[in-house]
Amino acid sequence: MGIMFGSELMESIIALIMVSTFMVLGSKQLHTSVSAFQFQSFLLACIAGIVAFSTGRIDIYIVAVLTLIIKAILIPYLFVYVIRELKVKREVELFINISPSLLIGGVLVVISYYLVRSIGNNSQLSSYALSTSMAMVLIGMFFMITRKKAISQMLGILIMENGLFLAAISLTYGMPLLVEVGIFFDILVGTLIMGVLIFRINTTFETIDTDRLTTLME
């Protein structure tokens, strides 16, 4: 993996992606989380754009545009729509408070960094991107575990997906276009289905607090 065009710019953007992950993790309002996720997706589209520009491959340009449209515009809009329609409480509800969860997030960053280092890194940038994306996957999972609302869990899985996308695009210049388009379609449909499911949960139980779903058990 040679040093590609604008690797300094890539470093800055990856750092910003990391910061936006912590913004999602650290915000008390649902809306702020969603806009932080939107910001993160926008940065991912920028990364895809830079990779496309440096390799000159047309399919990566398409991926960049798809990222921008689906992840940075459509999905955040869907979130805002669901929040508005369900009239959910705007404050996030969590099992672990904001500041301890931020600290745990920091620990996860260190863990992922050491994991990546033990793999044996090829270049500076790739190890940097890989450890960031692994941290994003771990933080997304942590986010899903510690939040009570179904919407937040949706957000967590999208952060995980963003981490995987970052790894794919910055290490291997992206997957084949067909696979990539399939993934985007998957994400979009998955989010829609989750949104519908949340609506159903809401109408059935009159809450989307997953804590209360234990009555489903036998």
Add this chain to the structure above:
Amino acid sequence: MLVQFALFIFQLLVILALAPLLSGLIKKLKSFFQIRKGPPLFQSYHDLFKLMRKDSVVSENTSWLFNAAPVVSFASVLAAGLMVPIFTTALPFGFAGDLIAVVYLFALARFSIALAALDTGSSFGGMGASREMFISSLVEPAMILSIFAVAINVGTTNLASISTEVISQGMTALSPSHLLAFVAFFIITIAETGRLPVDNPATHLELTMVHEAMILEYSGKQLAVIELGVMVKQFLVFALLANIFFPWGISSGLDAGIAASIIAFSIKIAVLGLCMAIVESTTAKWRLFRLPDLMSISLMLAFLAVVFTIIMRGG
């Protein structure tokens, strides 16, 4: 030797002369955003002189601590001032301490005031002291960590050497970790100087006050010393922010470059003051128990800055 001594005196004079001006400037900028006329730029000086001419009223229930605290806090803040690069990196006291000494001299100043606040036995004093300690326990790790992020990058903890090294690195010093550390330190500055989301500097009788509650029992000359100490501390934290993260324009010797350096420094401080006024005008005071969230955001930013520095060096 004589030059060193002259520099020693000169730096103290610059700090003491400019610190109230910074307070006045921030007040003026804030009133501009609130479409008020605001107090004159030099009002802080007049206030200090007025307080200096008055006698102190000391409660009968206090011990010697109450009289010692203003002196101790003022002296420790001034001692820290000799280790912070203001207009030159050839510091007179540079050999005596590094960033850790500066951070803990600030902590000593805060500690002595909190002790005096408890000494009076008034409920306001105790409340203010406990809040101040609560905030400082959150601020301290983030402050150390954010300067460390820069210090690791340049390989020294001496503040003057950090400035010199950052200058010599040129524009490459403005790495992501540098900027993250800057944002973290900016949040720390808000907390350390008692500004708006954390503490309201403009209020005197409100249940939410922190610093003002601690010094409620002081009057006259002692109050003047404490007020000046607070202004000097604010000035020094701003100077750290300016000269650690954006040291360009600072003079390295004792020659004629000092004049230009002072002008550059004043501009940097004024810009930072403007940023602070904007932050203060656009935010409301936070609940006390939400502050750990703010501080842990700052701590996390500083921590990420350190991690990025280490990853970038391939360590």
